[in-house]
Amino acid sequence: MAEPATPDMSTGPDRASERGEQTKRLIVDTAVRLFRDQGYDKTTMRGIAQAAGLSVGNAYYYFPSKDHLVQEFYATVQVDAAAACAARLARPGPFDERLRVAFGAMVETTAPYHAFAGKFIKTAVEPGSPLSPFSTESAPARERSIGILRDVVEGSTTKIDPELRADLPELLWLCQMGITLYWVHDTSPGQEKTALLVDRAVPLIDRLVSLARMPGLRSLNREALKLYRMLR
Known part of the structure; x- marks a missing residue:
């Protein structure tokens, strides 16, 4: 519990920054373990600090609340992906391959x-939760x-309908x-069914993207995009 409430600057700003990033990662990794073992609601910032071997003040210095900590976890996953x-x-390459x-990286x-x-x-799917992937936070x-x-879209060598192109990343x-x-609900060994889902879904999405360029389907595509833009 001897960690200071603020980063140690005695070894210079670069070293302090490195230590700060290491401490942040330690806190996030510890929190994820406790969330897994005892649930989100029962996990406290004090408990996270104790399990990480840090002072409570140090934990709060980096993360004002559990919600901030989860947002850092989200960010870490995206950076790694x-x-x-x-x-x-x-x-550049074909749309389906990209x-x-x-999807595979995620x-x-x-x-x-x-x-x-x-x-x-x-907790994440509860309406209004700041931890929802759809929340402002x-x-x-x-x-x-x-x-x-x-x-994926911008580097694609596959032709994509110009109107669909703008919304396609968010639709994906x-x-x-x-x-x-x-x-999340996949209990198959190594989540092999999720791998199968990605393997089969990608060609279907690729086919739908290609069909959106066909003259006979363009009007339907426009209507679908119009509805999507109204609801998002």
Whole structure:
């Protein structure tokens, strides 16, 4: 419990920054473990600090509340997912291949947290919860996730209907949320059914994107997009 309430600057700003990032990651990792073991509601900032070997003041210095801590967890997952697929999305390629990379990276990155997700989902899906992926508080992490899918679209060599292109990253994110919800409830070994879902869903999405360019379906596509824009 000897950690100071603020970062130690005695070794210079670079070292202090590095220590600060290490401490933040320690707090997040500890919190995720406690959320998994005892549930979100029963986990306190004091308990997180004690389990991490930090002072309560130090924990609150980095995260004013549990909600802030969860938002940092969201951000960490998105940063890791972006890093996991950055190299494979660096060069242009077919839409379906790029989408498979992005969806696969998200499933791969969240895999270590599957046991925790089942207990956490009750709080995250509650209407009005700041922990919902649709909340205002979750906007930074949500935008990072959509940003990955925007890279998928922008680097695609597959022709995409111009009007659909603007909304497609967010529509893909909604698909990803559906996959994530299925993943949370997937009890198959290693969540192999979620892998199957991604494997089969990507060609279907690719086909729908291609169909949106067909003259006979453009009017239907326009109406669907109009409804989506009204409801979002």
